[in-house]
Amino acid sequence: MHQPITDKLVAGAPLAIHVYTPESPLRQPGELLRALLQDLLAARELAWRLFVRDLSANYRQTYLGYIWAFLPPLLASATFIFLQSQGITRIESTGIPYAAFAMMGTLLWQIFADAIQSPLSSMNSGRSMLAKINFPREALLISGLYMVLFNFLVRLVLLAVVMAVWKVAPGRGLLMFPLAMAGLLACGSVIGFLLLPVGLLYKDVDRGIGIVTQVWMLLTPVVYPARTVGLAGFLATWNPVSPVLTTAREALSGLPFTELQAFGLVSSVALFLCVLGLIAFRLVMPILIERMGG
Amino acid sequence: MYKTTNSTLANASHGDSNVLVRAEGVSKKFCRDLKKSLWYGLKDMASELLPFGSKQLSEKSYLVSASNNGDSPINNRTTNRSQSSALRPGEFWAVSDVSFELKRGECLGLIGDNGAGKTTLLKMLNGLIKPDKGRIEMRGRVGALIALGAGFNPILTGRENIYVNGSVLGLSRKEIDARFDEIVDFSGLEEFIDMPVQSYSSGMQVRLGFAVATAIEPNILLIDEVLAVGDASFQSKCVNVIKSLQKRGVAIILVSHDLHNILRYCQSGLYLQRGQVAAAGPIDAVTADYRQEQDAVTGKLDVSHPMHSGHVPVVSDFELGKVYALDCAGLRRETLSADDPVILALPVKYNERPHDRVEVELAINDVFGLLYDVVSPPLELPATASEDCLEIRIRIDQLPLTDTKLTVGVAIWTPGHGVLLGWSRNNQFRFQGKGSSPGRLAIPASWDVVSRLQDEHVAVMQHERA
Numbered sequence: 187m188h189q190p191i192t193d194k195l196v197a198g199a200p201l202a203i204h205v206y207t208p209e210s211p212l213r214q215p216g217e218l219l220r221a222l223l224q225d226l227l228a229a230r231e232l233a234w235r236l237f238v239r240d241l242s243a244n245y246r247q248t249y250l251g252y253i254w255a256f257l258p259p260l261l262a263s264a265t266f267i268f269l270q271s272q273g274i275t276r277i278e279s280t281g282i283p284y285a286a287f288a289m290m291g292t293l294l295w296q297i298f299a300d301a302i303q304s305p306l307s308s309m310n311s312g313r314s315m316l317a318k319i320n321f322p323r324e325a326l327l328i329s330g331l332y333m334v335l336f337n338f339l340v341r342l343v344l345l346a347v348v349m350a351v352w353k354v355a356p357g358r359g360l361l362m363f364p365l366a367m368a369g370l371l372a373c374g375s376v377i378g379f380l381l382l383p384v385g386l387l388y389k390d391v392d393r394g395i396g397i398v399t400q401v402w403m404l405l406t407p408v409v410y411p412a413r414t415v416g417l418a419g420f421l422a423t424w425n426p427v428s429p430v431l432t433t434a435r436e437a438l439s440g441l442p443f444t445e446l447q448a449f450g451l452v453s454s455v456a457l458f459l460c461v462l463g464l465i466a467f468r469l470v471m472p473i474l475i476e477r478m479g480g
Numbered sequence: 481m482y483k484t485t486n487s488t489l490a491n492a493s494h495g496d497s498n499v500l501v502r503a504e505g506v507s508k509k510f511c512r513d514l515k516k517s518l519w520y521g522l523k524d525m526a527s528e529l530l531p532f533g534s535k536q537l538s539e540k541s542y543l544v545s546a547s548n549n550g551d552s553p554i555n556n557r558t559t560n561r562s563q564s565s566a567l568r569p570g571e572f573w574a575v576s577d578v579s580f581e582l583k584r585g586e587c588l589g590l591i592g593d594n595g596a597g598k599t600t601l602l603k604m605l606n607g608l609i610k611p612d613k614g615r616i617e618m619r620g621r622v623g624a625l626i627a628l629g630a631g632f633n634p635i636l637t638g639r640e641n642i643y644v645n646g647s648v649l650g651l652s653r654k655e656i657d658a659r660f661d662e663i664v665d666f667s668g669l670e671e672f673i674d675m676p677v678q679s680y681s682s683g684m685q686v687r688l689g690f691a692v693a694t695a696i697e698p699n700i701l702l703i704d705e706v707l708a709v710g711d712a713s714f715q716s717k718c719v720n721v722i723k724s725l726q727k728r729g730v731a732i733i734l735v736s737h738d739l740h741n742i743l744r745y746c747q748s749g750l751y752l753q754r755g756q757v758a759a760a761g762p763i764d765a766v767t768a769d770y771r772q773e774q775d776a777v778t779g780k781l782d783v784s785h786p787m788h789s790g791h792v793p794v795v796s797d798f799e800l801g802k803v804y805a806l807d808c809a810g811l812r813r814e815t816l817s818a819d820d821p822v823i824l825a826l827p828v829k830y831n832e833r834p835h836d837r838v839e840v841e842l843a844i845n846d847v848f849g850l851l852y853d854v855v856s857p858p859l860e861l862p863a864t865a866s867e868d869c870l871e872i873r874i875r876i877d878q879l880p881l882t883d884t885k886l887t888v889g890v891a892i893w894t895p896g897h898g899v900l901l902g903w904s905r906n907n908q909f910r911f912q913g914k915g916s917s918p919g920r921l922a923i924p925a926s927w928d929v930v931s932r933l934q935d936e937h938v939a940v941m942q943h944e945r946a
Binding site for chain 1 (some may be wrong): 486498500510517518521522523525527528529531604606607608610611612613614615616620621622624626627631633635636640643644647648649650652653688770796864
């Protein structure tokens with residue numbers, strides 16, 4: 187251990203004080219927010235390190251490497267493209283060639299699904315750390331987010347290829363794309379947060395997420411354009427993800443925006459809930475850690 | 481749980497800025513049943529997120545109106561959570577009403593059986609879980625030697641893992657860069673540092689984790705049973721690290737089953753038994769109490785016999801009393817000494833002797849364990865001893881020990897170690913040894929400096945009594 191620290195310890199400079207009591211931190215909201223921001227700042231570097239660690243570990247022992255990032259959505263859309271090309275399904279009025287439509291849809295949906303699973307999976311992988319060490323826990327969430335963004339960038343490359351092959355040109359709507367992506371991520375994260383407390387305690391969530399997102403994908407206009415009538419229409423209207431996904435796809439494909447209002451509403455609500463989710467996360471983690479063992 | 485950097489706030493309420501750790505009435509409850517525990521978890525989360533439920537408000541107003549003794553607002557708030565003071569079905573107190581203070585440079589030894597609540601207490605001090613009652617105040621940066629190698633990924637190299645682990649422990653990249661060579665040197669893994677950690681043995685991994693942990697510069701250090709890692713040379717490095725931290729004013733809380741380590745570093749101790757403080761104070765007294773408890777539970781005599789007061793006759797009509805010490809004149813003395821012969825007496829009373837001859841077994845323990853065990857040759861018992869005057873005595877000419885606390889146990893057997901007739905255990909004596917060295921024995925030794933080149937014509941013998 188180094189010499190310089192002697193001065194810090196002996197000189198009696200004011201030390202940070204942590205006080206732990208049974209009461210809920212919500213009784214001191216100013217303190218809570220201050221501590222949250224402090225932890226978020228402290229978490230940046232750690233989150234990056236964890237992300238780099240996970241990335242290196244993921245791909246160091248694989249042969250295909252980063253191809254794994256876009257294989258799943260590619261295969262999913264391949265199924266639908268096959269069905270359409272054989273005439274088994276007859277999806278119309280997509281505005282752009284169906285192959286491009288389906289691929290864009292599934293790639294965008296995968297980003298949303300990743301965002302849902304990210305909080306719970308990064309918490310689960312950090313279980314042993316959480317149970318034993320005091321570190322800014324938000325770092326796990328942020329590193330999960332970095333991983334989602336990384337996978338998204340890889341898929342973006344694939345999206346660009348798809349757009350080039352089918353000659354889909356975005357036009358000025360492309361400016362909306364980052365906003366649409368933020369909205370998509372926010373929606374996914376909010377659901378991820380909601381699943382966190384129950385998911386860390388009960389294993390049902392982990393097992394159920396995959397199935398639920400698969401079913402949900404079919405209920406969202408991912409591989410078909412949004413309907414306005416019937417059950418599908420009802421779902422399209424009330425499914426909060428539809429306007430966001432549709433807007434994102436329209437931004438990329440140069441089609442006119444059809445659901446901007448709904449998109450704006452859903453996205454802003456989602457962003458707001460994300461902030462609440464972060465606060466709830468802080469409050470709820472000690473109770474979960476008690477039961478997490480490790 | 482909330483954090484504040486306003487040191488003046490804390491100074492106002494507790495004036496001594498040398499106190500780095502303060503725990504007051506800390507309690508924590510857990511649930512035995514897994515399913516119930518998960519359900520309570522959901523309920524606790526709900527009440528955490530909605531702390532202004534009507535139940536709480538009505539309790540708070542009751543307390544405020546009923547108490548006129550000017551409790552500070554903080555005290556009021558910590559006691560009005562209806563959940564925290566009562567046990568729900570299936571719950572038990574894992575830690576109950578623990579209070580202590582720790583100043584700069586002090587080391588507190590936390591001892592107790594497995595499941596006594598030591599790790600739970602440590603988790604509360606570390607800020608991982610919230611106490612259900614009481615209050616904890618930690619002043620300064622808290623470091624922990626608890627989970628070594630946290631964040632390690634086996635596929636990555638040792639070098640990369642040092643950065644990850646260091647980052648988890650709160651070190652910035654610059655700090656890790658500055659101390660990197662020191663960390664690698666401490667761990668003794670220079671040649672393997674660029675190999676994936678999965679190729680390390682578990683001992684190597686733990687050493688690497690420990691080495692990274694030593695790079696933190698805490699004001700308070702929590703250690704949970706990790707000092708037993710590594711070989712002898714690594715162990716001695718650990719000792720130096722801890723000692724140098726103590727010199728620099730770091731407050732240390734050490735949890736260990738190894739009494740050697742506890743006695744080496746700690747000045748004060750806390751003995752937890754089922755979550756409650758069974759003993760607190762100077763470390764010698766606390767470890768002696770712990771040791772005594774251990775002996776009472778795992779005696780080498782038949783443990784199935786009921787343990788009442790420690791002076792138990794196994795055969796009825798054979799009463800044994802407490803062992804006491806005598807001096808050469810036959811008068812009672814309170815303490816034993818290395819300068820005088822040790823004479824111990826066991827009072828015995830019976831109407832009819834259970835056997836004509838008995839063998840008496842004497843066991844003397846100190847804090848670390850069994851020191852001396854001897855069995856007498858068959859001794860003849862008088863036919864009756866109904867008056868209070870029969871003693872079985874043992875005389876040991878000299879016990880060459882250092883200052884210590886002894887526990888004496890006596891067992892009486894029929895000849896040939898046959899039937900146990902009775903025993904008297906947990907008789908404690910203070911022992912005044914010849915000086916106090918870290919060792920348990922105080923035996924004279926003689927020293928020489930000899931030149932081996934001059935065979936029989938060895939020069940002057942220099943005696944120095946040790």
